[in-house]
Amino acid sequence: MASGEHERPVSAGAPEEGACAGMDLGLLAGEARARMEAFTRGQVPTRAELFLTASRRLSLEYEVGPGRFSLSRGESVSAAARVWREEGTGFAALSVGGAEDLERVLNVASERVRPDARAPLPALPAPGVSPPGLPELSGERARELAEHVARTVLPPGVVVQAAVLTCTASASLLVRGEGVLQGSLDARQEAIVRCETSRGAVVDGVAGPLGEAWNLEPLRARLAEAVETLEGPAEAADPGLPLILRPAVAAPLVAALAWMLRGDVAVATPALARAVGKKLFPSVLSVVDEPLHPLGVWRRSVDDEGAPARALRLVDEGRFQGFLHSAATAARLGVEPNGRGLRAEGSPPTPSALNLFVVPRGDALPEHYTELVARVETFTTMPRPGVVSLMAGGWEVREGRRVKRLAPVELRLPVLETLRALRGVGEDLAFFPTADGCGTPTLILPPLLGG
Template sequence: MCRRRQWMRGGSGSEEDSGVAAYAGLQPREWLTSAGEALEGFTRHHAPSQAELFLAAERRLSFEYDAGTGRSIVNQGETMDAMARVSWDARQGMLTAPVGETGALPLLLERTARQATSGRASPLPELPAQSDSPSVSSPPPLQPERAARRMKHFIETAVPPGSVVQAALLTQVSTWRALVRASGARRARTEWREELFVRCETPRGAVVDAVAFPETAADDTVIIPLRHRLAEAVAALTGPAESLDRDLPLVLRPAVAAPLAAGLIWLLRGDVAAATPALARAVGRKLFPSVLSVVDDPNHPTGTRRVSMDDEGLSTDTLSLVDAGVLRGFLHASDTASRLGAPLNGRGFRTSMSPPTPEAVNPFLVPGETAVLPAHYTELVARVETFTTMPRPGTVTLVAGGWEVRDGRRVRRIAPVELELPVLETFRALRGVGTDLTFFPTAEGCGTPTLVFPPLLSGAQGGQAAR
């Protein structure tokens, strides 16, 4: 049984989190001990070739601002889930279930064995030796009062004149995840994430943006850049506008470039590469201009996450994916690494307790040392909200507005234009990168600086932005 607790109230106040270490009465240390005992008992009677339990406990808070009433609604809850994976030479089984007591773990293993089907399982990745015991401390408690203060500060200081906040949502997510093997190996980690999302209405469509709050960051160091981007968007999407000059180079500021960067990270996943043999064979070749380098750094100081290991128990070290245009490799879970014969790199994560799939942590396009811009160009600074940014795999669709710039001056406002950009071909045409690296929770946590391209708009649709 999954135990959840949730409550709601209006106003800027909130219920205080108890701060207790247990999830639904269970301590992390008890979870690890019980998981080890459950696996020991299971393997004694069933003798599988491999068996493991993956445990996940999560606390979540959402602080939602209602623009109509000026009040906020707070929701808090917690979930506890476990995934069992067992296999023999000719059978394998995998099953996920919510749990509310340690006695559920032996039952989960038994159910997994009964539902095992024919087929050889991928071998579990070898875990490196670990001298110290895994962390059994509880993740940080939720902080609703801090959420309320940050939301109030944002509404009072960061909403630009001329725009209407349709929605603002601040979330806190505190997780504890652990992997326990029948061999006795154990790995555990905690993670804290706090993010603020906002949707503002302008005369030419809605703008959606977000920021992540690192644990030690002051509010203004995070909110001031968001304030600047929102003000830029409102200025670009308000007032008289003209059609663009399709012969000008194209400069995408980070807020517009972010979905395109996310599309590139998607191409660099091991499962995408496994389904695209030509891409998989390109490792070691120069696919892009020398100005493009791509790195995934779990410890980047302005990234959206801090993760020391993946959900397969492997260390998440800094990973170079593209180096000066040369494709160095892909993001891998153990399954995709095995399929492509590539080394593991600690990027196997479970989404909704599914089997591990490749996922980046803090991926970013490496900024340049100096910003080199053409004399005249189209500068797109504001992305108008659309239903999806990748309607077809490998192609990113954007609706964005901005300015025509000549000799460093914005000379006229450009009406929102729709761009349909094939990711691989677009990045092969990249001419330059800026120095203004920015990470975006709205783009899978990707970071990007300003990107400079040649005229790419021969097939673009001008005029009003899609709604």
Template sequence: MSEPRESHQEAGEERDPLAEAEDLSPKRWGQEARRVLERRSQHGTWTGAEVFLHANARWALELDARSGGSASSHGQGLSAIARVWRDSRVGVASAPVSAAEHLEALLDEAAHRASTGAPASFPSAPARASHALPEWRPQLSAPRARALAERIVREVVPAGVVVQALVVTQRSSASVLVRSDGFEAGWTQEGEDAFLRCETTRGAVVDAVASPRASADEQVDLAALRARLAEAVEALEGPAEAPDLSLPLVLRPSVAAPLVAGLAGLLRGDVVVSIPALLRAQGRKLFPSLLSVEDDPLHPLGTRRRQMDDEGCDAQALRLVDEGRLMGFLHSEETAALLGAAPSGRGFRDGASLASPLPLNLCVMPRRDALPAHYTELVARVETFTTMARPGTISLIAGGWEVRDGRRVRRVTPLELDLPLLETFRSLRGVGSDLTFFPSADGCGTPTLVLPPPRG
């Protein structure tokens, strides 16, 4: 029952996406993991061990906006990863599980691999005290997914605009961490997002909306998505002229978001180890004073709210850049130990995998800097295959307007930009107050950013 599985169905089929999720209880499996650890520790020679269990359920619906037809898929599974420390080395093993003997076999395999594993010390117990393992019942609803998709078509998509794709995905997961030193913790997550791709004469526009919860009595607010899409269509349809490359650039949030997501990637502890110059810059003023970057796990506008990470550490609010000064990086337990830093509660796993340092609601802190008198305003980003074709450089195609004395005077053809991340943020000229978070940019947020002219 707990092997990861996927199934598909056409609209009209009455099938409960939760009917097969009853045996994925993290509380029951956490208790079983504790019993297995205690039995194995009586006979093992390890320094320490842990078991991380991850149960998940997912429901996705794709709506054909033209015909009203839909197709859906759902899946659920339970997987585990075991780590065993022995003789200053660690062994790792992971697999789907469906019986207690699978957990025992997983620990045995991890213990065997420890003899040739990477050097590592058993981590100290998280500061957070152990607490009761959670009950879990996935809050997924096929009718709700369809209702949201139909609302987007009805309330968001401008008249006459072709919808190329519209997918609503609901996710529910529960995780449990059990360690041989007595620590145990568990948490659950519910989420819902909708990704929309629309066609314009100058390329496709992709946007998304997300909600941390998928509860039946809470509607997703579509106002911001509606405004962004209307603005994008207006900017990309109709007569346009070549942009004046001597004007500074004003990147509205939907265009600036990939830049901030790229900066978040550079600030990961597992990435910065390969960029010695950036690592040495910690504590120094690397950027202009108007740039501050924060990652707040409980930001009221964010869509990835967590109180602890997947290693049981408290997820702290982090000021990574403070008025231009590089203060630190995103760390898991492993990267913190490697770089001599304190864990920051950013060790997250993709299912039952080793933790990597990832942001939650990382954003550029808003300000109210004045805009220049004349500028090119980029409001709509045209979809490309990737925004980082070269390491450390963000590639964008974005359309918008030429603005003179605060008035849009003409539409400009989409501008192709290759923006080296560090150099771009070091040349930042202004930051707006319109902070917006984007599910399509790894959950990162940004206000309007002002950059120098692309030439001259």
């Protein structure tokens, strides 16, 4: 190991694909089916499901200057249960240390059934098979990848406050009382770097499926441009110029839109739910959520309820088409689920985007404009729902030439109102793990700096 490196093992020897946290996953899957069958036989007409998750995680922090690494690992197995009876629905989740915990989580969910937690019983998923074993996460491979990222993307002389590489693998198994088994495997790697400049820190990164080669050139170019933009003499921006948000600056706005397009947000916002089918935005705006997009952070074909995760066109040339739905939110609004019921640990499925992005167009830029290219890290980008707050630096551009560097400006952008004013969309689509995996090209807006 490199000087100063340490590793916290989770067990003796290398992890095995068929085991996680000391448990054989194949045997646990068999136990899950047996305990589910026994539970539903004993509590007719109860319906139930078990959702098992086995997770393996490796996190590597790289001190770029001295070349030191700090590596940690973790493994866990958890189970979530939902139980449906005539009087309502119950939910429970807990960590699993043995097969007996599967029966326990079903019983706890049964005890928690109540009418005010009623949720629809999702349609039966297509029968599938248990997921393959969890892949091994190699510490040596992680070190090599972190060094490669640092050599490739970091501008010369920049102070790196943090460089973190994370590899995760998660195998899940959905077991329904009707005897249906469906498994899936999600394995990905992510690198995030935080660079210091005289006007604040810049955070950016790259992510994708585990083992897939990254195209690091876009990240290298963004970091180099951010450092150049935020160092050196700067002037105040002209509030009368149109505003150009390059992808790294536009990404939080698109991530906030993704949040507003969730079905649970629609349920809580009736006026937004009633807008489906209406032309809310200019024709230049189309928004798609594509689970298998080749540039996307996530790659999924089914959600955590077993429903197919098909591509969704949520905004079509300005016309609002619908929301991201789990089975529960779709039932509340009287529409079909669309495969976006995803589970956070310890929670029932909630609607979430996979690879949501603004569709590129390649619209022409105005003759003169303010170009914001580098977002300065802040503690929050959505201090209140529906409003994005960010700090960004950039350039004043005249007739296609950058004529002066601009000091960072603060923007408070109401999401819907800002996108209703959209004048054009570029063709330089990029996805950002630092913006919930959302993607966007350049966005062309009217003058907004004058309030």
